[in-house]
Amino acid sequence: TNGTRILSRRSLYEGGAPAGIVYIDSHKIAAKKGNITSVSFYIDQTCALSTVEFGAFNLINRDLEHNLAQLFLTETSGSLKLGAIKEIKPYMHLITIQLCSGNATNNANTGNCQGTQFPILPHQYLGIRSDKCRLGYAPTPTDRVLATTWEPENGLDAFAKRYQQLNYLPSAYTILQSVTIDSLESNTKTSIEGQKSMINTIPRVLFLGTYPPRKCGLATFLADLTENYPGPYDVIAVDEPTVDESSRNYTDKVIFRLNQTNSDSYYTVGDIVNSGAYDVFNLQHEFGLFGGMYGEYVIKLLASIRKPVITTLHTIISKPNSFLMSVMRSICATSSRVVVLSNGGRQLLIDVYGVDEKKISVIRHGVPDSKFSHSLADAKVSLGFEENIPTMATFGLLHRDKYIQLPLQALQTVVKSIPNVMYLIIGQTHPLVQVSEGNSYVHELEHNITALGLTKNVRFIDKYMNDDELTAYLGAVDIVLTPYNSVDQYVSGALSWAVGVGKCVISTPYPYAKELLDNGRGFLTPYDDAEHLSSLIIKLFQDTKLRDRARRNAYDFGRNMIWPIIGAKFEEISRDLISSA
Numbered sequence: 164t165n166g167t168r169i170l171s172r173r174s175l176y177e178g179g180a181p182a183g184i185v186y187i188d189s190h191k192i193a194a195k196k197g198n199i200t201s202v203s204f205y206i207d208q209t210c211a212l213s214t215v216e217f218g219a220f221n222l223i224n225r226d227l228e229h230n231l232a233q234l235f236l237t238e239t240s241g242s243l244k245l246g247a248i249k250e251i252k253p254y255m256h257l258i259t260i261q262l263c264s265g266n267a268t269n270n271a272n273t274g275n276c277q278g279t280q281f282p283i284l285p286h287q288y289l290g291i292r293s294d295k296c297r298l299g300y301a302p303t304p305t306d307r308v309l310a311t312t313w314e315p316e317n318g319l320d321a322f323a324k325r326y327q328q329l330n331y332l333p334s335a336y337t338i339l340q341s342v343t344i345d346s347l348e349s350n351t352k353t354s355i356e357g358q359k360s361m362i363n364t365i366p367r368v369l370f371l372g373t374y375p376p377r378k379c380g381l382a383t384f385l386a387d388l389t390e391n392y393p394g395p396y397d398v399i400a401v402d403e404p405t406v407d408e409s410s411r412n413y414t415d416k417v418i419f420r421l422n423q424t425n426s427d428s429y430y431t432v433g434d435i436v437n438s439g440a441y442d443v444f445n446l447q448h449e450f451g452l453f454g455g456m457y458g459e460y461v462i463k464l465l466a467s468i469r470k471p472v473i474t475t476l477h478t479i480i481s482k483p484n485s486f487l488m489s490v491m492r493s494i495c496a497t498s499s500r501v502v503v504l505s506n507g508g509r510q511l512l513i514d515v516y517g518v519d520e521k522k523i524s525v526i527r528h529g530v531p532d533s534k535f536s537h538s539l540a541d542a543k544v545s546l547g548f549e550e551n552i553p554t555m556a557t558f559g560l561l562h563r564d565k566y567i568q569l570p571l572q573a574l575q576t577v578v579k580s581i582p583n584v585m586y587l588i589i590g591q592t593h594p595l596v597q598v599s600e601g602n603s604y605v606h607e608l609e610h611n612i613t614a615l616g617l618t619k620n621v622r623f624i625d626k627y628m629n630d631d632e633l634t635a636y637l638g639a640v641d642i643v644l645t646p647y648n649s650v651d652q653y654v655s656g657a658l659s660w661a662v663g664v665g666k667c668v669i670s671t672p673y674p675y676a677k678e679l680l681d682n683g684r685g686f687l688t689p690y691d692d693a694e695h696l697s698s699l700i701i702k703l704f705q706d707t708k709l710r711d712r713a714r715r716n717a718y719d720f721g722r723n724m725i726w727p728i729i730g731a732k733f734e735e736i737s738r739d740l741i742s743s744a
Contacts, residue, residue, distance in 0.1 A: 179207060179255060179297035180336040185321045186298075187220055187234060187290040187331060188339045189313045192462070194492035198280040199240065201343040203259040204291065205299020211248035213296040216240060216322060219283040220290050222459065223328060223426065234288065234313075235328045236321055243278040245296065255299035257340060283344065285493040286462035291338055292322050300336040312337050365394030366737040369436055371421065372447030374400040376411055378594050378627050380560065380656045381449050381477060387529055387630070389416070391730030394737075397441075399432055401452055405598065424454040426463075433467035443737040444468055448494060449477040451595070457490045465497035471740035473733070474498040475526075479511045479653050481674075491516050499740050502733075504528045504654040507674045511653065524736055528656055529729035530663025531630055535718045542638035553581050553704050556640040558589035558633065559657040562596045563604055566648040568611060569671070572693035573700060575615045580701050586617075589624040589636055637664050641710065642703055645670040648690060652676075663725065665718030667710045669699055684717040 180186065202217060217240040223233035240262055245251065263276040283289065291298070300312075313331040315321055321329055370389055373382040377400070389396055400417045402408070404424045413420070419435055422428045436444045446465070454460040465472055474494060480487060495501050495518045502524050503509050509525050512518040536542065540550035548554065557567055567588060577584055592602050605623070612621045624636065637643070643661040645668065652673040659679070661668045668685035670676035680687060686703070688696045703710045 179205070179209070180300050180334075180338060182209065182213075182293050182295050182297050184314050184318065185290055185292045186334060186336060186338045187288055187313045187321075188342075189222070189288055189331070189333075192459070192486075192489035192493045193219075193283045193285055193287050193289070193342075193344060194489050195285055195344055195346050195496040196283070196466075197344040197346040198264070198282055199262060199289065199342060200280055200345045201259055201261045201341075202289070202291075202339065203257060203341040204339055205255045205257050206245060206251060206296060207255045207299065208248055208251050208253050210245045210293070210296035210298075211251050213245055213294055214242035215245060215291060215293045215296060215298075216242050217278075217281070218290045218292075218322060219281065219287045220321070221287055221463075222455070233328045233330055234290075234321070235326050236290075236324075238281045238283070239322065240278045240281045257299075259341070280345070284466050285496040286459070286466050289339060289342055290321065292320075298336075298338050300338055312339075365734060366442035366741055367395040367440060368392065368443045368445050368733075368737055369397050369399065369439065369441040370445045370447065371399040371432065372401060372449075373452065374398050374413060374417060376413070377402075377406075378560070378591070381447055381452070383630075384477075384529070384656060385447050387531075387726050388730060388733065391529070391726040393730060393734050397439075399435070403595075423452060423460075426454060426460055429454075429460050429464040430467065433464050436468050436470060441470065442741055443471045443473060445733070445737075446472065446474045446498070447477065448474055450480075457487050459490050459493075462490065462493045462497060465494065468497075471499040471737070472497065473500045473502060473736060473740070475502040475504070476508065476512075477504070477654060479503065479508050479651075481511055481515060481651050481653075483515070488516065492518070495522065498522075500524055500736055502526050502736070505675055505678050507678050508653045524732075526729060526732045526736075527724045528654055528659035529726040530659050530721050530724045531634055532725040532727065533634055533664050535665045535715070536638055539639055539641060542635065546636065546639050548585065548639060549583075553584045554587065554640050555584065555642045555644055555700070556587040556589055556636070557644045557646065557657075558587075558628075558636070558660075560590050560593040560596075560627075561588070561604060562593045564647055564649045564652075566646050566671075567608055569646040569648075569691065569693060569696060570644050571608070571611050571615060571617065571621070573697035574617055574620060576694070576697035577700050578617070578620055581704055584620055584700075584704070586621045587624055587636070587640065588621065589626075589628070589633070591625055591627050633660070634664060637661070637666060640666060642666070642700065643668045645676060646688075646696070647671055647673055647676075649673055650690075659721075659724065662717040663721035665714045665721070667703060667713045668717065669696065669703070679720075680717075682716065682720075683713060684720055685713055 218236050219238045220234040261276040262278045262280040264280050312334040314334040316330040316332050319329050372385040373379050375382050375386050397418045398416050399419045399421055400413055401421045401423050421432055450458055501522055509523050512523055513520050544550050574586055643666040645658045652675055654675050662679055669688055671690050672687045688699055
C-alpha cells in the first residue's frame with residue numbers, strides 16, 4: 164500500500180469491539196523484519212477525535228490448555244488522530260492508514276500518511292489500542308484456541324509500561340484486517356568480525372536437531388550429515404520434555420541439550436551461537452520438534468542469532484492455515500539460506516509461502532554409499548531366507564501414515580500367484596506414537612495379517628537398525644514398498660534409501676515419490692487401490708528385466724545423493740554465506 168485508502172465497505176458487525184482495550188493479533192506473525200507502513204481496520208463515528216496506537220509484541224509463552232499468553236510491548240507508532248465527526252461515516256467502514264518514516268500526523272481522510280513507522284521483528288505480533296474508538300471486527304473462529312485476537316486479562320493496559328509482561332486471553336473480536344511491512348531483511352545475517360578471512364577454510368558449524376541415541380528419522384539424518392561434513396562441527400541436541408536425561412548418553416560432539424518446551428532454553432542456544440567460535444548455525448527443522456504453537460519458539464532463537472543461518476526444512480505443508488503460514492514465513496525470513504530436500508519443496512516455498520527463490524537451495528536427502536547388487540541370493544541366505552524366495556519390504560519407524568494395510572490387502576491376491584512371497588515389515592513403533600498409543604498400530608496389523616490368512620507370508624523385524632544392518636536387510640529385498648497415505652509428503656528418508664541402494668520401488672503417488680521415481684526409477688500405484696498394487700507386484704516378480712532396469716536407474720540417480728556429496732554441498736553453502744556476508 165503506497166498511500167492511504169478509504170474504502171466504503173460496511174462491517175457486518177455494526178456494534179464494534181469495546182474501546183479502551185488492547186487487542187493483539189496472535190495469529191499473524193510479522194514473518195519478516197521491517198517497518199510497519201500501513202494498517203487496515205474498521206471504524207465508525209465513535210472514532211471521531213479519538214486516538215489509535217499500534218505496538219509490536221513478543222510472545223513469551225502460549226498455553227493451549229488454558230488459552231493463556233504472555234506478551235510485552237517493544238515498540239509503538241505513537242498516537243494517531245482519526246479525524247473529526249463530519250469526516251467519519253456513521254457506520255463501520257474499512258480504512259487503511261499509512262505510517263510515515265517521519266513525524267507526519269495528518270488526518271487519515273486527506274489521503275496523506277498519518278503517524279510514524281515503527282520496526283517489527285519476524286517473531287513479533289501487532290497490537291492495537293484505542294482510547295474511545297469502537298473498532299469494527301470480522302468473523303472469528305468458534306474454537307477459542309484458534310482465536311486470532313487476544314486481550315489482556317483483567318483489562319490491564321499493555322501500552323502503559325514498555326516491556327511489562329501480562330497474561331492474555333482469547334478475544335471474540337478480530338480487529339486488524341491487514342498489515343503492510345516494508346522489509347529490511349537481507350539475504351544473510353550480519354557477519355562477525357573476521358568471518359571474511361575464513362572463506363578459504365572450511366567453516367565451523369553448530370548443528371541443531373535431534374541426534375542419536377534418540378530414535379527418529381531426523382536424528383539419523385543429522386548423524387549421517389555431521390559424519391560426512393568435511394569440517395569442524397558441534398551439535399545441540401533437542402530433547403523431548405518427557406526424556407530422562409540420564410537415560411540418554413550423547414557423544415562428546417553434543418555440547419548442549421535443548422529442552423523443546425522450555426522457552427529459556429532457546430535463548431541459551433542463541434547465546435551459545437553468538438558467543439562461540441562458530442561461523443554458521445545449521446538448523447534441522449521439523450514440526451513437532453520445537454515448543455509453542457507449531458514450534459514458534461524456534462523463531463525467537465533464529466531472530467536472536469547474529470551469524471549466518473542455514474535451515475533445512477524436513478516438512479512443508481502444502482495447505483497451511485494462517486498461523487502455520489506465518490510460522491513458516493518467519494522461519495524463512497530469519498534464515499540466511501533455506502534448504503529443501505526436493506524440487507517440489509522448493510516450488511511449495513515459492514508458490515505457497517512466497518519465499519524468495521534466491522534464498523532456497525535444493526539438496527537431496529542423503530543415502531549410504533553402497534555397491535550395486537547384481538544378485539540378491541547371497542544376501543537372502545545370510546539372513547536365513549531361501550536364496551530364490553520373492554521378498555518385499557517396508558521399513559522405517561512405524562506409524563499409521565505408513566499405511567501398511569494397503570500392501571497387506573494386495574498380498575492376499577499376490578499369494579495366489581506367488582505362494583512363497585515374503586513381506587518384511589522392518590522397524591519399531593515410532594517413539595512419539597509409542598507414548599500416545601503404544602503398539603496399537605502394530606497390533607492392528609497383526610490382527611489384519613491373521614484375518615487375511617497371511618501369517619506365513621509376513622514377518623515383523625521389530626528392531627531399530629543402524630545403517631549397516633538396514634543395508635544388509637535391503638540387500639535381500641527384491642521390491643521395496645512405500646505405500647504412504649499422506650498426500651503432503653514432500654520427502655521420505657526411506658524412499659531415498661531405497662533409491663540410493665538400487666532397489667525396485669513401488670510407491671503411492673505422494674509428491675516426493677512422483678519426483679524421485681520419475682524416468683523409470685520406480686513404479687507408482689494409486690492410493691487405496693489394492694487390486695492395482697497386487698497386479699504390479701506380480702508383474703515385477705515375473706519380469707526380472709523390468710525390475711532390474713528400474714533398480715539400475717534408481718542406483719545411478721542415487722550416486723548424486725550419497726552422504727559425502729551431501730556433506731560437501733552443505734559445506735559449500737556455508738562457505739558461500741560467509742563470503743557474501
